[in-house]
Amino acid sequence: xxxxxxxxxxxxxxxxxxxxxxxxxxxxxxxxxxxxxxxxxxxxxxxxxxxxxxxxxxxxxxxxxxxxxxxxxxxxxxxxxxxxxxxxxxxxxxxxxxxxxxxxxxxxxxxxxxxxxxxxxxxxxxxxxxxxxxxxxxxxxxxxxxxxxxxxxxxxxxxxxxxxxxxxxxxxxxxxxxxxxxxxxxxxxxxxxxxxxxxxxxxxxxxxxxxxxxxxxxxxxxxxxxxxxxxxxxxxxxxxxxxxxxxxxxxxxxxxxxxxxxxxxxxxxxxxxxxxxxxxxxxxxx
Amino acid sequence: xxxxxxxxxxxxxxxxxxxxxxxxxxxxxxxxxxxxxxxxxxxxxxxxxxxxxxxxxxxxxxxxxxxxxxxxxxxxxxxxxxxxxxxxxxxxxxxxxxxxxxxxxxxxxxxxxxxxxxxxxxxxxxxxxxxxxxxxxxxxxxxxxxxxxxxxxxxxxxxxxxxxxxxxxxxxxxxxxxxxxxxxxxxxxxxxxxxxxxxxxxxxxxxxxxxxxxxxxxxxxxxxxxxxxxxxxxxxxxxxxxxxxxxxxxxxxx
Numbered sequence: 001x002x003x004x005x006x007x008x009x010x011x012x013x014x015x016x017x018x019x020x021x022x023x024x025x026x027x028x029x030x031x032x033x034x035x036x037x038x039x040x041x042x043x044x045x046x047x048x049x050x051x052x053x054x055x056x057x058x059x060x061x062x063x064x065x066x067x068x069x070x071x072x073x074x075x076x077x078x079x080x081x082x083x084x085x086x087x088x089x090x091x092x093x094x095x096x097x098x099x100x101x102x103x104x105x106x107x108x109x110x111x112x113x114x115x116x117x118x119x120x121x122x123x124x125x126x127x128x129x130x131x132x133x134x135x136x137x138x139x140x141x142x143x144x145x146x147x148x149x150x151x152x153x154x155x156x157x158x159x160x161x162x163x164x165x166x167x168x169x170x171x172x173x174x175x176x177x178x179x180x181x182x183x184x185x186x187x188x189x190x191x192x193x194x195x196x197x198x199x200x201x202x203x204x205x206x207x208x209x210x211x212x213x214x215x216x217x218x219x220x221x222x223x224x225x226x227x228x229x230x231x232x233x234x235x236x237x238x239x240x241x242x243x244x245x246x247x248x249x250x251x252x253x254x255x256x257x258x259x260x261x262x263x264x265x266x267x268x269x270x271x272x273x274x275x276x277x278x279x280x281x282x283x284x285x286x
Numbered sequence: 287x288x289x290x291x292x293x294x295x296x297x298x299x300x301x302x303x304x305x306x307x308x309x310x311x312x313x314x315x316x317x318x319x320x321x322x323x324x325x326x327x328x329x330x331x332x333x334x335x336x337x338x339x340x341x342x343x344x345x346x347x348x349x350x351x352x353x354x355x356x357x358x359x360x361x362x363x364x365x366x367x368x369x370x371x372x373x374x375x376x377x378x379x380x381x382x383x384x385x386x387x388x389x390x391x392x393x394x395x396x397x398x399x400x401x402x403x404x405x406x407x408x409x410x411x412x413x414x415x416x417x418x419x420x421x422x423x424x425x426x427x428x429x430x431x432x433x434x435x436x437x438x439x440x441x442x443x444x445x446x447x448x449x450x451x452x453x454x455x456x457x458x459x460x461x462x463x464x465x466x467x468x469x470x471x472x473x474x475x476x477x478x479x480x481x482x483x484x485x486x487x488x489x490x491x492x493x494x495x496x497x498x499x500x501x502x503x504x505x506x507x508x509x510x511x512x513x514x515x516x517x518x519x520x521x522x523x524x525x526x527x528x529x530x531x532x533x534x535x536x537x538x539x540x
Contacts, residue, residue: 040371161389165381168371171362175338176385177355222372222417274417275370 010247017243020134020253023145023200024239027209030149031193032235033156033228035210036217038190040167044211049102051194053083055113055203058129063120067128069140069199076195083109084187113203132202134243134253141199148196152189159185164224201254208258209235216265219272234264289351291316291441291472292337296346299332306332309346310497314474314489316351319467321483321503322476323512324493330476331363333493334445337474357385359439361430363446369419375429376414379404382433397436404435409458424455431459442466444475448482460486480512 011017038047057079061071087101096104117126128136137145156163162182165173173179197206213234217227242257249256270277292314299307307329314320322330335341337348338360350356359382379401380393387393405411408428418426427447434442444463448456464486467473477483483490483503491500492511499511506512 040368042368158389161381161384164373165384168368168373169362169366169381171335171338171340171366172360172381173384174340175335175358175360175362177339178385178388218370218372222419223374224372224377227372275419 006248007244010244014247016135016137017247019137019142020200020243021239023137023142024134024209024243024257025236026142026145026149027193027197027200028213028232028235028239030152031197031210032213032231034152034186034189034193035207036214036224036228036231037163037167037186039211039214039218044207044215045099046102047190047194047211048207049087049106049109050080050084050190051198051207052106052109052113052203054080054191054194054198055109055129056083056116058198058203059113059116062117062125062129066120067125069138069144073144073195073199076198077191079109080191080194081188084191128202130202130204131252132198132200132205132254134200134246134257137200145196145199148192152193155185155189201258205254205258208261209239212258212261212265213238216261216268216272219268219274219276222274235261238264289316290314291318291351291356293349294333294346295349297333297336297343297348298345299329299336299341300344305495307336307343307493308496310493311346312491312497312500314472316472317467317470318489319463319473319487320475320489320491320500321487322474322491322493323478323480323483323506324498328493329495330493331445334360334443334474334476338443356441357437357439358441358443359434359437361434361442361444361447364423364427364430364449367430369426371418373418374414375405375410375416375418375421376401378418378429379432379436382436385437400436401432404432405429407435408432408462423450424452427451427459428455431462435462439471441472442474444473446476446478448477448479483512 011021038044054076057075057077058072059075060079061068061075065071083105087105090096090101090104091098113129114126117129159182162173162179163186165176166179166182166186170179173182193210194206197210201209213231214227216234217230220230221227238260239257242260243253245251245260246253246256268276273279290313294310294312297307297310298305310329310333322333324330332341336343338358339355340360340362348355380397382401383393383397387397402411402414405414408431410425410428410432413421413425413429418429421429427450431447434444447459451459460482463473463475475487477487484507487503489501490503490506490512492498492506499506499509503512
C-alpha cells in the first residue's frame with residue numbers, strides 16, 4: 001500500500017470521511033479555544049457534568065421528531081441552560097456541595113436521557129446519541145457547527161482580554177467594572193459548542209475534542225495565545241489521525257478521534273516541556 | 287481640614303447566612319495612607335473588595351467625593367490568583383491597562399514603554415518574557431506592584447501585599463508605597479503586621495465584623511485597639527470585655 005493510499009486516498013474517495021474531517025476541524029477552531037478557558041478556569045469536571053445535561057433535551061426531541069438536527073439542537077440548548085440554572089439555584093439556596101451538585105445532575109441527566117431514548121429507540125439509537133456518529137455528518141449539521149464556530153470566534157475576540165483575566169485574576173476583572181458580560185457570554189458559548197460537538201461526537205465524547213488538546217497545550221508553552229493555537233493544532237491533527245485510524249481499523253470514528261486527543265494529552269503530561277513528569281524528574285536530578 | 291474622599295455609611299456584607307461586615311462606617315481622606323487591621327475573618331479583605339467594586343454591599347453605601355467612583359488600582363490577595371496560568375510577566379503587567387483600554391483599544395507603544403518602566407521600577411527588568419509560574423513569591427508580588435504602577439490611579443487598594451514576601455522585597459515595596467503617598471495618592475492597605483502599621487501608616491481602621499475604631503494610628507494604639515501585647519484575635523475579646531464593663535458601669539449609674 002502506498003503512502004498516498006494510506007494517508008490521503010481515504011479522504012479523497014469517501015465523502016462521509018471528508019464531511020467528518022471538515023466538521024471536526026471546524027469544531028476544533030471554535031470549541032478548542034473555548035475549551036482552553038474551561039480548563040484554565042478549573043471547571044473541566046463541571047463542564048463534563050454539563051455535557052450530560054443536554055441529554056434529556058436531546059432525548060425529548062428524539063421522541064418527538066427522531067434524529068432531526070434542529071429539534072435535537074434546540075432540545076439540547078434548552079436542557080443545558082435549564083439544568084445549569086438549576087445547579088446555580090441548588091448551590092445557592094441549599095447546603096449541597098458543588099461537586100455533589102454536578103454528580104447529581106450528571107447521573108440524573110444521563111439516566112433520564114437514556115430512559116427517554118429507550119422509549120422510542122433501540123440500543124443502536126442510544127449508542128448513536130451517547131457516542132455520536134461522526135461519519136453521519138450531513139449538510140445541516142455542518143451548517144450548524146460552522147455557524148456556532150463563527151459565533152464563537154467573534155464572541156471570543158470581543159471578550160478575550162476579560163476571559164484571560166477571569167481565569168487568573170477574577171477579582172481584578174470585577175474591580176475593572178468591565179467584567180459583567182464575560183461569564184454569561186462564555187457560558188452561553190460553551191452550551192452552544194457542547195451542542196455542536198454533540199452532533200459529531202455524541203454527549204459522552206463531545207468534550208474530548210474541546211478539552212483534551214487544551215489540557216495538553218500548557219505543558220509546552222507559557223503563553224496564552226501560543227497555548228490556544230497549539231490546542232487547535234493538536235485537535236486538528238487528532239481529528240485527521242483519529243478518522244484515518246477509524247477508517248483503516250474499522251473502529252467508531254468519534255471515540256477514535258477522542259482517543260488520539262487523549263494520547264496527545266497523556267504524552268504532554270508525561271513528556272511536555274513545562275511541568276510534565278519528565279521535567280519534574282530532570283528538576284530533581286539537577 | 288482634609289477632604290473626605292470616600293465615606294462608608296453603615297456598610298454590611300453577607301456571604302449567605304454569614305455576615306462578613308456589619309454596619310461599618312468610616313472616612314478615608316484624600317492622600318491618606320490607611321492600614322486596615324483586624325484578626326483573620328474580620329472582614330478586611332471584604333471591605334477592600336466592596337471598595338474596589340468586586341462585590342456589592344448588602345446594605346449601606348459608599349459615598350465618593352466626586353459623586354461617582356474614581357479610578358482605583360486594586361491588588362488582590364496573591365492566594366486568589368492562579369499562579370500556573372500561562373502568562374508572561376509582561377502579559378501580567380499589561381492586564382493593568384484593561385480597566386482603561388478594555389477589549390477594543392490596542393496597547394500602543396506608550397503603554398508598552400510604561401510597562402517596561404514599571405518592571406524596572408520594581409527591579410524586574412529582564413523578566414518580561416518569564417512565565418509568572420517561574421517567579422518566587424517576592425518576584426510575583428513585585429510584578430503585581432508593577433501592574434499597580436501602570437494603572438496610575440489616584441486611589442490604590444492593596445490586600446495583604448507583604449504576605450510571604452522576603453525582607454528585601456518588603457523594603458522595596460514599602461518605599462514604593464511611601465512614594466505613592468508622597469505623590470498625594472490615597473492608599474488603603476489590608477495588613478497584619480502591627481510593627482509595619484505603626485511605622486509607616488499614619489491612619490488605621492480596626493475591623494472585627496464591625497468597625498472597632500478608625501483614625502490616627504497612634505490613637506488606635508493608645509486606645510488599645512491595636513496592641514503589641516495582644517495578638518489580633520485577643521484584641522476583639524479585650525475590646526468586647528471593655529465595652530461590657532462600660533455598659534455595666536452605665537447601668538449602675540442609671
